[in-house]
Structures are given as C-alpha cells and as structure tokens.
Amino acid sequence: xxxxxxxxxxxxxxxxxxxxxxxxxxxxxxxxxxxxxxxxxxxxxxxxxxxxxxxxxxxxxxxxxxxxxxxxxxxxxxxxxxxxxxxxxxxxxxxxxxxxxxxxxxxxxxxxxxxxxxxxxxxxxxxxxxxxxxxxxxxxxxxxxxxxxxxxxxxxxxxxxxxxxxxxxxxxxxxxxxxxxxxxxxxxxxxxxxxxxxxxxxxxxxxxxxxxxxxxxxxxxxxxxxxxxxxxxxxxxxxxxxxxxxxxxxxxxxxxxxxxxxxxxxxxxx
Amino acid sequence: xxxxxxxxxxxxxxxxxxxxxxxxxxxxxxxxxxxxxxxxxxxxxxxxxxxxxxxxxxxxxxxxxxxxxxxxxxxxxxxxxxxxxxxxxxxxxxxxxxxxxxxxxxxxxxxxxxxxxxxxxxxxxxxxxxxxxxxxxxxxxxxxxxxxxxxxxxxxxxxxxxxxxxxxxxxxxxxxxxxxxxxxxxxxxxxxxxxxxxxxxxxxxxxxxxxxxxxxxxxxxxxxxxxxxxxxxxxxxxxxxxxxxxxxxxxxxxxxxxxxxxxxxxxxxxxxxxxxxxxxxxxxxxxxxxxxxxxxxxxxxxxxxxxxxxxxxxxxxxxxxxxxxxxxxxxxxxxxxxxxxxxxxxxxxxxxxxxxxxxxxxxxxxxxxxxxxxxxxxxxxxxxxxxxxxxxxxxxxxxxxxxxxxxxxxxxxxxxxxxxxxxxxxxxx
Numbered sequence: 001x002x003x004x005x006x007x008x009x010x011x012x013x014x015x016x017x018x019x020x021x022x023x024x025x026x027x028x029x030x031x032x033x034x035x036x037x038x039x040x041x042x043x044x045x046x047x048x049x050x051x052x053x054x055x056x057x058x059x060x061x062x063x064x065x066x067x068x069x070x071x072x073x074x075x076x077x078x079x080x081x082x083x084x085x086x087x088x089x090x091x092x093x094x095x096x097x098x099x100x101x102x103x104x105x106x107x108x109x110x111x112x113x114x115x116x117x118x119x120x121x122x123x124x125x126x127x128x129x130x131x132x133x134x135x136x137x138x139x140x141x142x143x144x145x146x147x148x149x150x151x152x153x154x155x156x157x158x159x160x161x162x163x164x165x166x167x168x169x170x171x172x173x174x175x176x177x178x179x180x181x182x183x184x185x186x187x188x189x190x191x192x193x194x195x196x197x198x199x200x201x202x203x204x205x206x207x208x209x210x211x212x213x214x215x216x217x218x219x220x221x222x223x224x225x226x227x228x229x230x231x232x233x234x235x236x237x238x239x240x241x242x243x244x245x246x247x248x249x250x251x252x253x254x255x256x257x258x259x260x261x262x263x264x265x266x267x268x269x270x
Numbered sequence: 271x272x273x274x275x276x277x278x279x280x281x282x283x284x285x286x287x288x289x290x291x292x293x294x295x296x297x298x299x300x301x302x303x304x305x306x307x308x309x310x311x312x313x314x315x316x317x318x319x320x321x322x323x324x325x326x327x328x329x330x331x332x333x334x335x336x337x338x339x340x341x342x343x344x345x346x347x348x349x350x351x352x353x354x355x356x357x358x359x360x361x362x363x364x365x366x367x368x369x370x371x372x373x374x375x376x377x378x379x380x381x382x383x384x385x386x387x388x389x390x391x392x393x394x395x396x397x398x399x400x401x402x403x404x405x406x407x408x409x410x411x412x413x414x415x416x417x418x419x420x421x422x423x424x425x426x427x428x429x430x431x432x433x434x435x436x437x438x439x440x441x442x443x444x445x446x447x448x449x450x451x452x453x454x455x456x457x458x459x460x461x462x463x464x465x466x467x468x469x470x471x472x473x474x475x476x477x478x479x480x481x482x483x484x485x486x487x488x489x490x491x492x493x494x495x496x497x498x499x500x501x502x503x504x505x506x507x508x509x510x511x512x513x514x515x516x517x518x519x520x521x522x523x524x525x526x527x528x529x530x531x532x533x534x535x536x537x538x539x540x541x542x543x544x545x546x547x548x549x550x551x552x553x554x555x556x557x558x559x560x561x562x563x564x565x566x567x568x569x570x571x572x573x574x575x576x577x578x579x580x581x582x583x584x585x586x587x588x589x590x591x592x593x594x595x596x597x598x599x600x601x602x603x604x605x606x607x608x609x610x611x612x613x614x615x616x617x618x619x620x621x622x623x624x625x626x627x628x629x630x631x632x633x634x635x636x637x638x639x640x641x642x643x644x645x646x647x648x649x650x651x652x653x654x655x656x657x658x659x660x661x662x663x664x665x666x667x668x669x670x671x672x673x674x675x676x677x678x679x680x681x682x683x684x685x686x687x688x689x690x691x692x693x694x695x696x697x698x699x
Binding site for chain 1: 511580583584585586589591592601
C-alpha cells in the first residue's frame with residue numbers, strides 16, 4: 001500500500017468524525033434479502049449540529065437513517081451489520097431495549113402521519129406509554145410544552161380535542177414533530193419531512209429545526225439541496241449505498257472534494 | 271431527408287367521431303339501467319317475501335278466544351275457597367277437575383259439541399284465575415278462553431287448499447259467523463306465543479323455547495368464534511412467518527369458509543357428541559358447531575381489516591417507542607375493529623339461520639320446556655320453523671310464519687347492535 005493511499009484512508013477516517021459525537025456508525029452494511037442497500041458507511045452524528053443526508057433517489061439515505069433507531073427491524077427481510085452506537089452504547093446489542101431506543105431517538109416521517117385521535121392524544125401518546133407523566137396536570141404540561149416547541153401551540157390550543165387528521169398538512173407535520181418531542185428524545189431523525197408540504201409550511205418546519213438545534217441532535221434526510229444548505233451544519237452525500245463525502249455544509253457545497261459530490265450539487269444528476 | 275409524412279390532423283368533429291361519442295353515452299346509460307334493474311329486482315323479491323310473511327304471520331301472534339260462562343257455585347268441583355289458603359292450596363287445586371268443569375261449561379253454553387270449540391288446554395287459564403282469586407268459587411264468571419284449532423282455522427274465512435273444502439270446515443265457518451254476530455268470539459293478542467314453547471297443540475305453541483335456545487347458542491358461538499377468530503387473524507397477519515406452513519393454514523381457512531354447513535354438523539356429531547360425550551341437543555354443542563363454521567369468516571374479514579391499516583400508522587407508533595403489542599392494541603386493532611365487526615355480523619347471521627348442522631347434533635328434538643342453561647336440551651328458531659312447517663295441522667301454518675317473523679326480528683336486532691358498535695368505533699383518516 002502506498003503512502004498516499006494510507007493518507008487518503010486517514011483523511012477519510014478523520015472526515016467522518018465530529019467533536020462531540022452523539023451517535024457513531026462504523027462499517028454499516030444493510031441488505032434487503034440479497035440486495036445490498038448500504039455499503040460500508042461510517043459516520044458520526046454531532047450533538048450540536050443539524051446533520052443533513054443528501055443524495056439521489058434510492059441512494060440509501062433513508063435506509064441508513066432508519067438503522068439509527070432500528071426502524072428497519074419492522075421489515076422482515078432487512079439485515080443490518082456493522083456497529084452503531086448511541087452515547088457509546090451499541091444499539092444493536094441484545095441489552096439495548098429497542099422501545100427505549102426509539103424513545104431516545106425519535107422519528108418524523110416523510111408523510112405526516114398523525115394518529116386518527118385527538119390532537120392532545122397524539123402528543124400525549126408517547127409520554128403515556130413510557131409513563132413520563134404521573135398526573136393529568138403533568139401530562140397537560142408535557143403536551144403544552146411539546147406543542148409550543150413545535151410551534152403549533154397558538155394554532156391548536158383551543159382545539160386540542162379535535163382530530164389530529166383534521167389539521168392542514170404542515171400543521172400535521174408539526175404535530176408529528178411535537179409527538180416526537182413529547183417523549184423527550186436526544187436525537188430526532190427526520191425523513192424528508194417537507195417533501196409533502198408547500199413552501200410556506202416548509203419554511204415553518206425549517207425555522208423549527210433551527211430552534212430545536214442544540215437541544216436535540218437532528219438528522220434530516222432531504223432531496224432538496226437548498227434545504228440542506230439552509231438548515232444543516234454538516235452534510236453527508238450518499239450515492240449508490242455508499243457515503244461519498246461528509247463535511248461542514250458550507251465546505252461541501254462550495255468546495256466539494258469528490259467529483260461525484262460536485263456533479264450532484266451542480267445538478268449534473270440526481 | 272424526410273421519411274415521415276405529417277399525419278392529417280385528427281378531425282374531432284367527424285361523423286365517425288360523433289358516432290363513437292354517442293355509442294359511449296349509450297353504453298353508459300345501458301350500464302346504469304342494468305344496475306338499477308338488478309337493485310329493483312332484489313328489492314321486489316324482498317318486499318314480496320316480507321309482505322307474504324307478515325300477512326301470514328301476523329295472525330300467528332294473535333289467537334281466537336271464545337266466551338265461556340263458568341258457574342263455580344253450581345258446579346261439582348268439590349273445592350272451597352277456604353281450602354285454597356295456606357299450605358294445602360296446591361294440592362287442593364291439583365285434585366280439582368277443572369278440565370271437566372270447563373268442558374261442562376262449554377257444553378252448557380254452546381250445546382252438546384260445545385267442548386269442541388274450546389282448546390283442550392283452556393282450563394289451565396281458569397285454574398290460574400281461581401288460584402289467584404279463590405273468591406271466584408262462590409259465584410259465576412265469564413272467561414275468554416282460547417278457541418280450538420278448528421274454530422281458529424274457521425275464523426280465517428275462505429282459504430284455498432284441500433282442508434278448506436271439507437264439509438266440517440264449512441259448518442264450522444258458518445258457526446263462527448253466528449258466534450261473531452253474537453259477540454261470543456274475538457281475536458286478541460296471543461299471550462302464549464311469545465312465552466310458551468313447542469307443543470303438539472298449535473293453539474298452545476310458542477316461540478320462547480326456540481328463541482331462548484337460539485340466544486344461548488349464539489352466545490356460545492360468539493364467545494368461541496370471536497376471540498379465536500380475531501386472535502388467529504392477528505397472529506397470521508402480524509406474527510406468523512411467511513412459509514409453507516402458514517400458506518397451508520391460509521388455504522385451509524379459506525376453504526373452511528366455503529365448506530357446506532352440514533359437514534360441520536357431522537364434525538360436531540363426531541367430535542363433540544361421540545368423542546367428548548357432551549349432552550345431545552344442547553346449546554353448548556350447537557354453539558360449538560356453529561363456531562367452527564363462523565370462525566373462518568371472522569378470520570378472513572379480520573385479516574383483511576388488519577391488512578388495510580395504513581403502514582404509516584404503524585411507523586408512527588413504532589417511532590415513538592411503542593412495543594409491538596402496544597402498536598397492535600392501541601392502533602391496529604381499534605382501526606380494524608369496524609372491518610372485524612362486519613365479518614362477525616356476516617358470520618353470526620349465517621350461524622343464526624343455520625339448520626342443517628343442528629339437525630345432526632340432535633337439536634331437532636321436540637322440546638317442551640325452554641332451556642335453563644347451556645347444557646339443557648333445546649331447539650333453535652330455524653329448526654323450530656323447519657319442524658312446524660312439516661306439521662299437518664293447519665294451525666301450524668300461521669305459527670310458522672310468525673316464527674319466521676321472530677327469526678327475522680332477532681336477526682335485525684343482532685345486526686343493529688353490530689352496526690351501532692361498528693359506527694361507534696369507526697375512525698376516519
């Protein structure tokens with residue numbers, strides 16, 4: 001092995017690390033049956049940052065995101081190998097309780113999916129099943145706090161008993177964020193949270209992500225490169241199941257190291 | 271170089287185009303008409319059925335009564351009002367010949383064949399009245415007693431059929447008219463039909479025994495088929511691995527739903543009666559047999575309902591850290607409940623109307639006492655209808671129709687409850 005090859009590997013290693021990692025992934029492979037969806041991905045998720053995953057359709061960014069809180073467990077044919085840690089603890093270890101993991105690593109989905117229950121019940125559900133509130137007053141407080149943090153409180157405070165599905169798309173998505181916040185997670189994974197929303201609702205969600213930064217480690221998968229540039233501090237570019245480049249957002253968008261990254265952000269493909 | 275020629279632009283107003291459009295509209299109209307025709311036809315059949323049943327059966331709920339003056343004081347009943355107080359009352363009543371008393375009274379009022387106008391069981395009513403009020407024994411009292419089958423049949427007036435042409439009947443009809451003119455007969459709501467059970471005398475039969483038998487049988491069926499059906503559906507849909515075994519189970523369940531019901535009767539006979547020696551003719555055996563039949567329907571409907579819960583709801587619940595059981599019990603089951611209930615309605619309605627399998631396990635017995643529990647001999651409504659429709663006595667005809675009306679009312683009540691439950695739990699998203 002030549003000296004340059006070794007340095008390149010060292011550089012690549014360095015590149016995936018951040019100062020205060022909340023989650024670390026090393027050499028992660030994901031298979032759907034015989035097909036490999038993720039090939040040897042190593043990455044750190046920082047506590048202070050919003051991390052964006054970008055890449056063309058089918059590049060595995062959503063699949064990888066769903067590994068971080070083991071949502072892939074619900075797909076029978078999915079198989080994950082490698083090492084993913086939350087605060088240094090292996091999330092795929094048998095001692096890790098997957099229910100608690102998903103409470104600590106919350107998730108917001110591509111399509112707003114509130115439960116067909118009241119707005120209050122939507123937010124209270126997670127807190128209830130984890131026993132976070134010991135009284136009605138405490139539960140009220142959790143619901144109010146979560147809705148306030150999700151920027152939805154003023155719009156729904158008078159209609160908490162109404163069905164969550166009666167809200168507009170953007171409100172529904174913020175309700176889903178409030179639902180994730182209510183269980184007091186440490187990491188929030190967002191899987192293209194704005195792809196079903198109009199520009200105004202999108203702007204509100206992006207603003208919300210700004211406000212939530214620092215309190216939670218946030219990972220957002222997005223198709224929209226401008227959105228990644230606006231909301232994130234670190235960006236990872238995925239292509240064909242591999243992590244091509246990971247770095248500071250400003251750096252990656254202005255001065256990409258890899259040819260494929262450059263082609264993608266300049267709109268050559270994607 | 272050009273090797274393609276521009277095609278002539280489509281003429282949207284050409285004759286051929288107009289013709290095509292008209293044909294399309296015609297087809298549309300024709301199709302709508304076929305659908306309407308089908309709906310009207312089935313509505314017509316249903317209306318015909320209901321009108322026939324109700325016009326025949328309404329009489330089954332009423333009875334003909336005839337006025338019989340009974341002179342207790344002048345009778346040779348050998349019964350004093352004082353002996354009907356205290357401990358010996360029942361014995362004294364049992365020893366008195368009320369039957370003879372009523373026959374004598376009828377003869378006195380209507381001539382030598384007067385007793386033929388009164389139902390052979392009518393004296394029971396007189397005895398009951400005396401038991402309630404012993405003072406009656408000191409005087410005379412006119413009772414409205416149930417008329418005999420012959421008089422009751424005559425009260426229907428002209429009817430078709432061989433029975434109607436017989437001279438006895440013609441004479442009885444003339445007599446009925448005379449009695450009617452003298453206000454000695456009347457039709458009133460039958461007190462017997464809803465509280466009595468089967469009997470060999472059509473004026474005395476009632477539906478209560480069969481109704482209670484059906485109710486008990488349905489309770490057993492629901493209690494067995496619903497939980498087992500829903501749990502099977504949940505397991506197959508949520509937990510079972512996809513392999514050859516579950517495929518086989520799935521095919522078997524689908525086939526079971528289509529098996530002729532009499533086969534289930536044979537199964538019930540072989541398993542519940544011959545192997546487990548459960549009591550014959552009992553609602554528990556009938557219920558178990560019908561549960562076997564109902565279960566596949568509930569499983570199939572349940573699986574479809576569970577399958578139709580959107581995956582996004584499951585994701586949402588898993589995403590906030592719900593365990594699989596919580597996802598199931600908090601979200602999937604409540605959302606699929608309307609579908610499961612629909613399947614249950616269909617299955618239970620079919621079970622309620624089922625006759626063949628119950629004949630095989632002995633529920634066609636002649637049961638005079640309504641069942642007191644799940645292991646007492648009983649019959650059910652459809653079997654009772656089948657038995658009565660087989661009787662020769664013309665008095666059974668309207669009772670059979672009345673029993674059919676009762677069965678339909680039971681069915682409607684059952685469905686109404688299920689639909690109410692379904693609407694209550696229906697969620698939209």
